[in-house]
Amino acid sequence: xxRKIEFKLNGKPAAVDTDDQRALLWVLRGDLELTGTKxxxxxxxxxxxxxxxxxxxxxxxxxxxANVEGKSVTTIEGLERDGKLHPLQQAFIDHGAFQCGxxxxxxxMNAWAFLQKTPHASRAAIVDEMDANLCRCGAHxxxxxxxxxxxx
Amino acid sequence: xxxxxxxxxVKLAGGGVIVLVAAKPSALFAQxxxxxxxDLNAYLRIDENGHVTLFSGKIEMGQGVHTSLAQMAAEExxxxxxxxxxxxxxxxxxxxxxxxxxxxxxxxxxxxxxAAAAEARTVMMKLASEALxxxxxxxxxxxxxxxxxxxxxxYGELAKGRQIARLVGEKAVLRSVKxxxxxxxxxxxxxxxxxxxxxxxxxGDIRLxxxxxxxxxxxxxxxxxxxxxxxxxxxxxxxxTVVERDDLVAVLAPTPDGAAEALSLIKAEWTKPAAAFxxxxxxxxxxxxxxxxxxxNVKGEWDPSPGASGATLSPLAGRGTGAKxxxxxxxxxxxxxxxxxxxxxxxxPMEPHTAAAEWKDGRMTVWASxxxxxxxxxxxxxxxxxxxxxxxxxxxxxxxxxxxxxxxPQAVEAARLAQIxxxxxxxxxTRGEEFFYDTFGPASVIRVxxxxxxxxxxxxxxxxxxxxxxxxxxxxYDVPNVRLTSYVPRSSKLHPFATGPWRxxxxxxxxxxRESQIDIMAAKAGVDPLEFRLRNTTDTRLxxxxxxxxxxxxxxxxxxxxxxxxxxxxxxxAGTYCALAAEVEVDRKTGAIQVKRVVAAQDMGIVINPTGAxxxxxxxxxxxxxxxxxxxxxxHGGDIADRNFDTYELPRFSAVPRIETLLIKNxxxxxxxxxxxxxxxxxxxxxxxxxxxxxxxxxxxxxTRERVxxxxxxx
Numbered sequence: 042x043x044r045k046i047e048f049k050l051n052g053k054p055a056a057v058d059t060d061d062q063r064a065l066l067w068v069l070r071g072d073l074e075l076t077g078t079k080x081x082x083x084x085x086x087x088x089x090x091x092x093x094x095x096x097x098x099x100x101x102x103x104x105x106x107a108n109v110e111g112k113s114v115t116t117i118e119g120l121e122r123d124g125k126l127h128p129l130q131q132a133f134i135d136h137g138a139f140q141c142g143x144x145x146x147x148x149x150m151n152a153w154a155f156l157q158k159t160p161h162a163s164r165a166a167i168v169d170e171m172d173a174n175l176c177r178c179g180a181h182x183x184x185x186x187x188x189x190x191x192x193x
Numbered sequence: 194x195x196x197x198x199x200x201x202x203v204k205l206a207g208g209g210v211i212v213l214v215a216a217k218p219s220a221l222f223a224q225x226x227x228x229x230x231x232d233l234n235a236y237l238r239i240d241e242n243g244h245v246t247l248f249s250g251k252i253e254m255g256q257g258v259h260t261s262l263a264q265m266a267a268e269e270x271x272x273x274x275x276x277x278x279x280x281x282x283x284x285x286x287x288x289x290x291x292x293x294x295x296x297x298x299x300x301x302x303x304x305x306x307x308a309a310a311a312e313a314r315t316v317m318m319k320l321a322s323e324a325l326x327x328x329x330x331x332x333x334x335x336x337x338x339x340x341x342x343x344x345x346x347x348y349g350e351l352a353k354g355r356q357i358a359r360l361v362g363e364k365a366v367l368r369s370v371k372x373x374x375x376x377x378x379x380x381x382x383x384x385x386x387x388x389x390x391x392x393x394x395x396x397g398d399i400r401l402x403x404x405x406x407x408x409x410x411x412x413x414x415x416x417x418x419x420x421x422x423x424x425x426x427x428x429x430x431x432x433x434t435v436v437e438r439d440d441l442v443a444v445l446a447p448t449p450d451g452a453a454e455a456l457s458l459i460k461a462e463w464t465k466p467a468a469a470f471x472x473x474x475x476x477x478x479x480x481x482x483x484x485x486x487x488x489x490n491v492k493g494e495w496d497p498s499p500g501a502s503g504a505t506l507s508p509l510a511g512r513g514t515g516a517k518x519x520x521x522x523x524x525x526x527x528x529x530x531x532x533x534x535x536x537x538x539x540x541x542p543m544e545p546h547t548a549a550a551e552w553k554d555g556r557m558t559v560w561a562s563x564x565x566x567x568x569x570x571x572x573x574x575x576x577x578x579x580x581x582x583x584x585x586x587x588x589x590x591x592x593x594x595x596x597x598x599x600x601x602p603q604a605v606e607a608a609r610l611a612q613i614x615x616x617x618x619x620x621x622x623t624r625g626e627e628f629f630y631d632t633f634g635p636a637s638v639i640r641v642x643x644x645x646x647x648x649x650x651x652x653x654x655x656x657x658x659x660x661x662x663x664x665x666x667x668x669x670y671d672v673p674n675v676r677l678t679s680y681v682p683r684s685s686k687l688h689p690f691a692t693g694p695w696r697x698x699x700x701x702x703x704x705x706x707r708e709s710q711i712d713i714m715a716a717k718a719g720v721d722p723l724e725f726r727l728r729n730t731t732d733t734r735l736x737x738x739x740x741x742x743x744x745x746x747x748x749x750x751x752x753x754x755x756x757x758x759x760x761x762x763x764x765x766x767a768g769t770y771c772a773l774a775a776e777v778e779v780d781r782k783t784g785a786i787q788v789k790r791v792v793a794a795q796d797m798g799i800v801i802n803p804t805g806a807x808x809x810x811x812x813x814x815x816x817x818x819x820x821x822x823x824x825x826x827x828x829h830g831g832d833i834a835d836r837n838f839d840t841y842e843l844p845r846f847s848a849v850p851r852i853e854t855l856l857i858k859n860x861x862x863x864x865x866x867x868x869x870x871x872x873x874x875x876x877x878x879x880x881x882x883x884x885x886x887x888x889x890x891x892x893x894x895x896x897t898r899e900r901v902x903x904x905x906x907x908x
Contacts, residue, residue: 067450076398077391079592081543082624086838089543117391126389134385137808141255142388143395143543143592171846175838177543177593178255179815180808181849 048109050075051119061107065099066090068106069116077117077146081175088174091147091154092116098154117146120153129153132187140178148174152188162192209240209352210320212313212359214305236288237266237309239317243337243349245270245277247306250290251298252282252564253384254542254591254598255812256868257805258298260383262306264801265299268375269310269368270317271334272348274383282566282588292565292599294694296767296866299801303864311368312361320351370799370860379804384590394589396547396562401617404549405434406449407610408456410442411626415690415831417463426458435459436613441606445614449621468830469689476534476638479659482687483638483680489663493653493674528644528653529713533706534893535661535876536825538634538695539841544592545627550607551617557608558585563601564594576605577612584608595816596694597631625836633826634695635688637661639706649718651711651729658703665700665766665873669707670729689831696813697869700766701820701876705894708762708877712884716753722881723748723761734796734859738772739763741794741855746774758789758886762877767866769797770857773814773874775850777882784902786822786883788850793871795855798862807854810871814852817875818844825895 045058050073057072069075069092078101081089085100092101093115094108120127129149132138139145148171155162155170162170167188176184213236236248247266253259263277280286282293290302314334321339322329324346331341337348370377387393412419424435427444433455434445444455470478548561557577563569566586574581591598607620622630637660646652653674658666668675715725723743727736743761751757758779763772776790793810800806823842827834835841854871880891889904 063448063450067448070398071448074400075391076394076400079395079544080397080621082838084624084837084839087543087624121390126386130389133389134381137382137804139255139382139385139388140257140808140812141543141593142384142393142590143255145388146391149389168846173845175543175843175845177541177595177816177843179812179844179849181815181844181846182811182852183808185846 046106046110048111049113051115055114057106059106061110062105064102065092065104065106065109065114066101069101075116075118079143079146081144081147086175087144087147088151089144089147091150091174093150093154096154096157098151115150115153117149120149127153128191129156129188132190133184136183136187136190137180138183138187139180144174144176148176148184156188156192160192162188164189167192208354208356209238210313210316210355210357210359211236211238212309212316212361214309214312214361237306237313239313239348239352241349241353243272243276243347243352245272246280247277248280248287249302249306250282250284250287250567251302252293252566252588252591253279254293254564254594256298256809257382257802258293260380261299261801261805262303263383264375264380265303265306266310268373269307270314270337272337274375274380276337279383282563282586284566284570284584284586289567292568293594294564294596294599296769296868296870300768300864300866303801307367308361311366312359315366316357316359317348317351320355321346324351376801377799377803380802381804388590395544395592396549396560396589397544397619397621399549399560399589399619401549401551404617404619405445405447405614406452407443407445407607407618407620408452409606409620410456410459410461411629413463413832414465415833416466417831419461419463421460421462423460426460427455430455430458434614436610438609438613441609443606443610445610445616445618449619465832466830468832471829472536472825472827475536475636479636479638479680479687483659486657486678486680488676488678490667490675490677492672492676495674495676528642529710529717530640530642531706531710531713531892533639533641533702533709535637535702535705535820536894537636537692537828538820538824539628539631539826539835540593540595540597540634540695541627541631541838541841541843542593542595542597545622545624546598546601546603546630547619547621548601548604548607549617549619550604550611552608552611552615556583556585557612558587559604559608560587560589561601561604561607562591562598563588563604564591564596564598565601568599569601569604572601572605573608577608595696596634596698599693600632600691602630624838628836628841629833630691632691632693633688634698635660635692637699637702639702641706641710643710643714645714645718649720649725649728651714656707661699661702664698664703665764666703666707669735669763669765670711670726671731672729689828690833696816697766697873700764700869700873701817704762704764704873705876705880708764708874709880709890709892712753712760712877712881713890716884719752721750721752724750726761726763734770735763735765737857738770738794738796741857742772742774742792745792745794745853745855746776746790748774753881753885754888755885758882760878760881760885762874762881764870764873766870766873767868769795769865769867769870771795771870771874773871773878775878775882777879777886779883779886779901781887781905784898784900784905786879786896786901788818788848788879788882790851790853791878792853793855794857795867795870796857796859797867797870798865799860800856801864803856806856806867809867810854811852813869813871814875815844815849817872818848819895821876821879821895822848823895823897
């Protein structure tokens with residue numbers, strides 16, 4: 042159904058007038074031109090499209106726009122504040138926790154949402170939490186180290 | 194000559210100091226027949242702000258050459274890394290390049306970059322000497338500032354108002370290793386900030402005014418032919434254009450999800466050809482259709498008729514009886530025969546093939562995820578009937594390639610559709626299309642017959658390879674009698690779908706066979722597998738990587754199976770020596786292999802960026818877990834069964850072991866390849882460790898739980 046959906050996007054009000062059953066991923070990347078969130082598999086398997094809705098990590102390719110109405114959506118573009126990187130972003134740079142960078146947005150958003158509820162997660166808990174996100178370049182060890190540093 | 198010649202470039206580049214390198218094709222390029230032209234292959238510009246731009250036809254797909262090439266230029270120029278901007282993979286601005294693959298960017302292109310930068314430094318020093326009126330010998334450069342200790346001037350000031358173009362051969366006066374301040378230092382990636390903020394642009398992030406998203410009608414299987422087509426419902430959709438040109442049937446819509454919906458409304462019927470083989474029968478099919486075999490390498494005494502052994506031995510017999518055979522090497526010792534098998538592999542980069550194309554003023558511009566921007570330009574020009582000068586390919590960041598993005602058919606599709614529609618068009622493969630149109634790493638069958646003498650030295654080595662090709666097929670150890678037979682298929686259409694290079698093409702398969710067979714012989718001879726290897730090689734680089742990896746693991750001696758679940762394997766690839774030592778645990782109830790630790794020791798000559806090199810090694814090991822434990826394409830003929838990550842399983846965080854990487858100092862040797870070597874011994878080191886833990890020898894990759902369980906039951 043076409044209608045106007047209002048929600049908070051990276052702390053600011055946003056409104057989109059479109060079919061409310063469209064996947065949040067395409068609305069973000071297309072209508073809102075926030076291309077940091079990536080398409081990876083389209084079936085919620087790889088985690089490249091992960092964003093946070095009310096602080097909880099979701100797969101934006103599996104989330105209908107209607108489901109974020111009135112809620113707060115955080116994407117990779119929302120982590121940096123006033124030109125200052127979020128500690129997780131800085132840790133990813135410091136640890137070299139990426140290669141091609143395509144899975145990085147999803148990794149960061151999944152980790153960000155996880156640390157919101159578990160700020161002092163153990164390394165084992167981080168591995169467990171990140172297990173549903175795929176990285177093909179093999180940056181896994183450094184991704185875990187980066188998150189673990191922030192979770193200390 | 195290129196469309197972009199030297200004069201054009203200097204004109205386009207504007208003011209400042211420009212250095213171009215014209216290098217003759219290096220011996221290796223000539224040898225590999227890559228067709229590297231005798232042409233300019235590096236450009237570098239210093240502008241009046243002291244800013245340096247390095248132009249390279251290479252692309253950045255995660256391997257970090259963005260950083261390592263900038264580091265080399267910074268070193269020779271005497272400027273900070275941050276003052277260098279990389280312009281890569283733009284066919285209008287960058288020098289021609291064959292493509293980014295084979296761990297070549299640093300070792301092949303690096304010398305040209307260093308030469309250009311060194312020459313630029315010479316020019317700047319001369320200018321500074323004139324401007325400051327002091328002798329050149331008294332001047333030093335640091336952070337782009339030339340000074341004699343009293344007076345100083347910046348590169349920017351020196352470049353201001355100049356129009357200097359210099360052409361050098363590759364042999365410029367380079368700084369020596371002992372003077373390095375940037376090369377050899379661990380550097381954080383220069384593309385870090387863009388990649389952690391989501392600002393890094395990939396092909397799919399290109400937005401052009403009025404751009405439409407395309408979805409193409411695809412066959413259900415390779416080789417299928419269409420028997421009917423009904424596009425009426427799609428045509429009726431608001432805002433959707435349907436394109437029908439010969440084989441090209443596509444829908445164009447303002448959004449990607451709109452295009453997907455329109456495509457789902459197209460009805461088509463197809464007939465599929467019968468499948469010649471599937472993922473289970475591929476090995477038998479290869480051997481049956483592999484041809485007579487071509488003997489590529491012979492050392493020692495062998496039966497001169499190569500066809501004989503191929504015909505008389507049953508290649509799929511598995512581990513042999515050890516029977517002596519007439520004419521098979523030295524027959525005074527019991528021979529061991531093993532047949533190894535591997536399946537087809539998908540590249541599965543996280544970013545599927547994507548391209549955006551714009552047709553404007555008689556020129557086609559394509560932003561493409563490709564490892565080969567210049568090859569893509571040629572194919573787009575051919576498909577559209579345009580001169581290459583009318584096509585520009587730009588390569589934004591590439592989200593992983595591993596060989597799979599050497600071809601970029603999506604770029605041609607986007608260009609054709611943009612020309613037909615008269616509007617910019619994006620073609621972004623779905624994950625299903627990415628799997629379907631991948632150029633899979635080929636399956637292989639490798640049969641080795643070898644023997645050990647009374648001194649516990651390898652006496653003979655008879656190697657037969659189907660499918661994997663010859664990369665890393667050499668025996669590596671000191672063996673007096675060696676024969677390599679490569680089986681070239683009778684038909685060029687052996688595979689039911691496209692195949693192509695997969696990270697270190699074929700090397701992982703050949704080394705899986707070789708280093709497994711070495712362990713099999715060591716166990717049979719009752720010798721510790723490390724000791725057996727050292728006993729059979731005098732190659733100092735090989736001995737050093739083996740010993741270093743073993744020491745770091747805390748190697749405890751013992752002939753296999755020792756019950757420790759530890760193992761070692763080594764290889765030479767892209768000029769680099771690499772040894773992996775690993776520890777595994779095998780769950781005897783489920784057959785699951787958990788890799789606990791992998792230690793990698795690598796000798797890659799001069800190391801430009803130790804951090805980057807280690808990241809590549811770790812990546813090789815983590816990615817390698819996939820083809821070793823879970824990845825194998827499921828298919829029936831041209832019908833690809835795996836269409837997403839649910840059935841084609843990549844390694845996840847929980848599968849990745851503790852990885853330790855060691856770089857062996859070897860500054861006598863120029864930089865060698867680093868993007869592939871450490872993935873090569875992964876199959877063997879894990880299979881050897883499984884044997885050491887359980888006494889069960891796995892001869893087929895991937896070593897899935899089911900296969901491990903079955904092998905344990907059979908033992």
